[in-house]
Amino acid sequence: MTPTIKDVAAHAGFSIATVSRAINAPHTVNPVTLARVREAIDALKFIPSPLGRQLRGERTRLIGVVLPTLANPVFAECLQGIDELASAQGFRLMLMTTQYDAQRERHAIETLRAQRVEGLILTVADADTHPLLDELDADGPLYVLMHNDTKRRPSVSVDNHQAAFDGVRTLIAHGHRRILMLAGTLAASDRARQRHAGYAQAMEQAGLTPAPALEIDFNTAELAPSVLAHLTSGPSRPTALFCSNDLLAMVVMRGLRRARMRVPQDMSILGFDGLAVSELLAPPLASIGTPNGEIGRSAWQRLMARIGGEYAGPSLGLTLPHTLREGGTIAAIANVTHSGSLQRARGSIVS
Amino acid sequence: MTPTIKDVAAHAGFSIATVSRAINAPHTVNPVTLARVREAIDALKFIPSPLGRQLRGERTRLIGVVLPTLANPVFAECLQGIDELASAQGFRLMLMTTQYDAQRERHAIETLRAQRVEGLILTVADADTHPLLDELDADGPLYVLMHNDTKRRPSVSVDNHQAAFDGVRTLIAHGHRRILMLAGTLAASDRARQRHAGYAQAMEQAGLTPAPALEIDFNTAELAPSVLAHLTSGPSRPTALFCSNDLLAMVVMRGLRRARMRVPQDMSILGFDGLAVSELLAPPLASIGTPNGEIGRSAWQRLMARIGGEYAGPSLGLTLPHTLREGGTIAAIANVTHSGSLQRARGSIVS
DNA sequence: GTGAAAGCGCTAACAG
DNA sequence: CTGTTAGCGCTTTCAC
Numbered sequence: 001m002t003p004t005i006k007d008v009a010a011h012a013g014f015s016i017a018t019v020s021r022a023i024n025a026p027h028t029v030n031p032v033t034l035a036r037v038r039e040a041i042d043a044l045k046f047i048p049s050p051l052g053r054q055l056r057g058e059r060t061r062l063i064g065v066v067l068p069t070l071a072n073p074v075f076a077e078c079l080q081g082i083d084e085l086a087s088a089q090g091f092r093l094m095l096m097t098t099q100y101d102a103q104r105e106r107h108a109i110e111t112l113r114a115q116r117v118e119g120l121i122l123t124v125a126d127a128d129t130h131p132l133l134d135e136l137d138a139d140g141p142l143y144v145l146m147h148n149d150t151k152r153r154p155s156v157s158v159d160n161h162q163a164a165f166d167g168v169r170t171l172i173a174h175g176h177r178r179i180l181m182l183a184g185t186l187a188a189s190d191r192a193r194q195r196h197a198g199y200a201q202a203m204e205q206a207g208l209t210p211a212p213a214l215e216i217d218f219n220t221a222e223l224a225p226s227v228l229a230h231l232t233s234g235p236s237r238p239t240a241l242f243c244s245n246d247l248l249a250m251v252v253m254r255g256l257r258r259a260r261m262r263v264p265q266d267m268s269i270l271g272f273d274g275l276a277v278s279e280l281l282a283p284p285l286a287s288i289g290t291p292n293g294e295i296g297r298s299a300w301q302r303l304m305a306r307i308g309g310e311y312a313g314p315s316l317g318l319t320l321p322h323t324l325r326e327g328g329t330i331a332a333i334a335n336v337t338h339s340g341s342l343q344r345a346r347g348s349i350v351s
Numbered sequence: 352m353t354p355t356i357k358d359v360a361a362h363a364g365f366s367i368a369t370v371s372r373a374i375n376a377p378h379t380v381n382p383v384t385l386a387r388v389r390e391a392i393d394a395l396k397f398i399p400s401p402l403g404r405q406l407r408g409e410r411t412r413l414i415g416v417v418l419p420t421l422a423n424p425v426f427a428e429c430l431q432g433i434d435e436l437a438s439a440q441g442f443r444l445m446l447m448t449t450q451y452d453a454q455r456e457r458h459a460i461e462t463l464r465a466q467r468v469e470g471l472i473l474t475v476a477d478a479d480t481h482p483l484l485d486e487l488d489a490d491g492p493l494y495v496l497m498h499n500d501t502k503r504r505p506s507v508s509v510d511n512h513q514a515a516f517d518g519v520r521t522l523i524a525h526g527h528r529r530i531l532m533l534a535g536t537l538a539a540s541d542r543a544r545q546r547h548a549g550y551a552q553a554m555e556q557a558g559l560t561p562a563p564a565l566e567i568d569f570n571t572a573e574l575a576p577s578v579l580a581h582l583t584s585g586p587s588r589p590t591a592l593f594c595s596n597d598l599l600a601m602v603v604m605r606g607l608r609r610a611r612m613r614v615p616q617d618m619s620i621l622g623f624d625g626l627a628v629s630e631l632l633a634p635p636l637a638s639i640g641t642p643n644g645e646i647g648r649s650a651w652q653r654l655m656a657r658i659g660g661e662y663a664g665p666s667l668g669l670t671l672p673h674t675l676r677e678g679g680t681i682a683a684i685a686n687v688t689h690s691g692s693l694q695r696a697r698g699s700i701v702s
Numbered sequence: 703g704t705g706a707a708a709g710c711g712c713t714a715a716c717a718g
Numbered sequence: 719c720t721g722t723t724a725g726c727g728c729t730t731t732c733a734c
Binding site: 004005006016017020021024048049050051052053054055056057058 | 726727728729730
């Protein structure tokens with residue numbers, strides 16, 4: 001069906017060894033021969049099979065990517081960043097998604113490993129305690145984590161704790177005292193925990209009492225009535241919400257609107273992810289931004305460095321700067337300092 | 352490094368053939384032997400290399416996916432749909448993106464082909480005139496297009512012409528007469544052309560004059576001043592905009608707001624894609640929806656059918672139903688029928 | 703400068 | 719039931 005090196009050899013009237021050399025080391029072969037071989041290659045539309053090479057023990061030039069989902073633009077953007085560099089450098093990507101499921105994480109890694117990928121770029125639910133990663137450390141292939149903010153393993157991420165801390169401090173600076181954190185299905189993930197810890201620290205430092213994160217299943221794109229009640233009723237209702245990701249923030253925002261609450265006048269909202277789309281809302285969503293494309297590209301570069309053996313230094317976790325996008329969804333509480341400035345200037349600052 | 356079947360054979364004290372059988376046809380081997388082999392496999396943490404199998408001419412269980420970009424959720428959603436079925440059926444996905452670039456389309460297909468993928472799922476810029484697809488038809492591998500709405504090749508898509516027609520007719524039904532179509536960088540794509548044709552037909556059928564699509568580069572997430580002027584100034588300014596995709600619609604919407612135009616009171620907007628996020632806007636964006644996950648899954652099923660040789664019938668192009676989500680961004684023109692109902696009920700109808 | 707041959711990990715006849 | 723052997727497409731000594 002598809003022509004092989006053998007067909008080319010026959011067509012050109014040389015041995016397969018010569019054809020191989022003509023392809024991989026053109027300078028070592030007689031120009032006339034070379035020309036004839038190339039003719040044959042063109043005539044047959046021959047493309048060397050990576051399979052042969054790979055099997056021969058050469059580099060597979062294959063990198064595995066394991067992501068929770070592509071439904072969240074955060075990961076799609078990371079993948080986009082990886083793909084940019086990968087295709088520029090002649091690597092192929094093998095993609096698997098896990099839906100935050102440990103079982104599927106295991107399966108993905110095993111599959112990729114079987115495929116003899118040269119390296120792995122992955123985002124897992126919980127990096128620190130993951131036995132699979134220990135296995136990878138021991139038996140390869142080399143890997144780099146994305147968005148898993150851990151000091152124990154090679155990773156590229158923002159400082160989730162610090163980022164959440166900064167964000168919540170901003171809310172506090174706007175006079176908010178009853179601030180609630182909302183988390184999605186990632187509640188079991190290390191990221192969510194770190195963000196909650198940052199929230200808690202900011203609260204305590206201001207003499208406020210942190211609450212446990214309110215877990216929300218937002219797959220339905222609708223807010224449960226019970227949740228809504230929790231957010232809107234009573235004098236002790238929160239005046240600001242810190243959402244563990246932008247998608248969740250958007251759903252919440254719409255839910256509140258339906259309940260006739262105004263954002264930000266009646267409720268301030270801060271997201272996490274800094275999605276481009278969330279900035280297109282009206283008002284633009286305030287959000288802690290992560291440089292997703294850059295995270296993908298950095299992860300790629302670190303992986304390549306590790307593969308190339310250039311990996312140096314004990315700094316396993318690379319921390320990229322997060323940003324704080326002060327959109328229009330944060331208002332100052334009237335009876336405190338910033339009164340009046342319901343809508344802050346837009347723009348983002350690097351923290 | 353990684354153990355091979357040979358290592359397992361040695362460890363178990365049997366031949367590699369027996370090990371192979373123990374793996375691929377357990378019932379043909381003595382239970383005792385089987386147990387011993389399995390022990391060895393576990394002890395060595397052996398995973399059979401697909402490379403060997405693939406080289407042997409077996410099925411590679413590898414499918415190539417070629418997409419313009421992952422930055423647009425439309426494609427991320429398609430991929431998500433594909434991935435669902437692929438991983439359930441034990442296939443691996445190799446992903447390449449093209450950024451709408453013909454050069455990169457060619458490169459992607461060649462790379463994937465070299466990798467001996469069993470099939471290809473792709474979205475190209477222009478399906479009808481694509482020489483690469485002719486080559487695929489001739490030399491394989493089998494493929495299915497997504498979002499390329501053509502009758503000449505195996506594809507899964509909505510009817511772009513009809514969808515645009517339906518959408519624009521709705522705008523007209525609301526009393527709009529000066530309706531402009533905005534298109535993004537995909538202006539060179541078959542989809543954009545088909546959508547414009549649908550727009551034009553709806554206009555003409557209503558006795559209105561269609562305008563050429565206004566091309567907009569919205570990578571910057573900002574609207575060019577010249578464009579904005581075009582949309583807002585003069586008595587002949589459009590009262591409704593039909594945007595060739597939701598991302599564009601969102602950018603436009605924000606641009607208009609900044610220019611102090613109210614949506615939908617001063618300008619109605621209709622998008623195309625039906626992105627989940629665009630429904631979270633306030634008001635929710637009216638949009639023609641495409642079932643992206645379903646498109647991905649259908650493409651997968653058709654590809655599998657083709658590979659399995661079950662491909663039947665001359666119906667190359669599979670057309671999936673589009674939806675019309677009447678969000679809050681379409682208002683009736685006051686001096687015509689629907690006056691008063693500035694905001695329509697939400698909900699989606701299958702067309 | 704070129705060819706013959708071995709071998710990468712695996713499966714599939716074919717023997718025994 | 720199990721082992722031997724050939725060969726998938728390719729690269730790479732090692733001869734010539």
